[in-house]
Amino acid sequence: MDLSNTDDDDDDDDNVFQRRNNQWIVLVDDEESIRLAVGDFLYDRGYDVTACSDSDSLLQLIIQSQEQQQKSQAKDNNGNKDNDDDDDFRIPDVIISDVRMPDSDQNGYELVELKVLLLPKLKNIPIILLTAKAMTEDRIKGYQCGADVVLPKPFSPEELLSIIDNLIEKKERRRNHNKLDEIKSIMTQNSSKMVERTDIVLSNKERQLIELLSDGYTKKEISKELSLRRDMKDDDLNRVLEKLYTKTDTQTRTELLRWARRVGYIN
Numbered sequence: 001m002d003l004s005n006t007d008d009d010d011d012d013d014d015n016v017f018q019r020r021n022n023q024w025i026v027l028v029d030d031e032e033s034i035r036l037a038v039g040d041f042l043y044d045r046g047y048d049v050t051a052c053s054d055s056d057s058l059l060q061l062i063i064q065s066q067e068q069q070q071k072s073q074a075k076d077n078n079g080n081k082d083n084d085d086d087d088d089f090r091i092p093d094v095i096i097s098d099v100r101m102p103d104s105d106q107n108g109y110e111l112v113e114l115k116v117l118l119l120p121k122l123k124n125i126p127i128i129l130l131t132a133k134a135m136t137e138d139r140i141k142g143y144q145c146g147a148d149v150v151l152p153k154p155f156s157p158e159e160l161l162s163i164i165d166n167l168i169e170k171k172e173r174r175r176n177h178n179k180l181d182e183i184k185s186i187m188t189q190n191s192s193k194m195v196e197r198t199d200i201v202l203s204n205k206e207r208q209l210i211e212l213l214s215d216g217y218t219k220k221e222i223s224k225e226l227s228l229r230r231d232m233k234d235d236d237l238n239r240v241l242e243k244l245y246t247k248t249d250t251q252t253r254t255e256l257l258r259w260a261r262r263v264g265y266i267n
Contacts, residue, residue: 024091026095028052028058042160042164094128127147128164129151131150149167
């Protein structure tokens with residue numbers, strides 16, 4: 001048996017598990033057996049999972065998350081320079097919902113439609129609908145309502161896991177691409193091809209941080225990326241960022257990136 005790649009495979013598995021630890025999956029199903037079985041399976045694969053018995057519980061969960069984040073921000077606002085992140089409150093990364101929930105006022109189809117009306121920020125959450133019927137009409141209705149995937153029961157747990165991984169990866173790529181486009185747009189506004197002379201010298205860590213910021217990474221994503229690279233401890237991030245602000249006489253991420261572009265640290 002060839003064991004030469006065993007260590008690499010173990011490292012890959014650890015990285016996948018660590019990435020999933022930062023993702024929040026909400027499962028909505030009125031059957032407790034389904035909530036326990038699917039919830040435990042996803043939890044064992046690394047995901048942060050919350051199970052709800054109906055859509056009302058889900059909406060209440062999101063409202064509580066919003067309220068907790070608002071309280072936390074109120075405490076942290078004093079002296080916090082980097083308030084331009086758009087993570088106002090935590091929302092699920094993926095919602096999995098059963099289509100038929102007799103004891104709930106809303107079924108899975110209505111939940112898909114309601115999330116767009118409730119809060120604009122919720123409209124980009126991928127939704128997987130679970131249906132006991134494999135009929136084409138049910139799948140079409142699910143997609144027409146805005147579901148990303150309609151998965152008929154019974155399904156393979158490994159298939160569900162692959163679907164979730166894929167949806168989250170696509171969402172992250174889309175979000176990073178949008179952030180990058182936004183930053184590039186800001187950088188090109190009233191920009192000049194001339195590069196200003198500067199006596200400010202940046203360390204390797206500071207250069208890495210600026211490059212990740214210019215690629216559209218949030219503070220949370222930067223912390224995760226540098227942690228995986230083992231180039232910077234999580235508690236070093238704020239210290240390096242504050243030092244950058246002081247050295248460059250800037251106060252926000254946008255100002256910092258404008259300065260970096262002017263002096264030629266980024267294109």
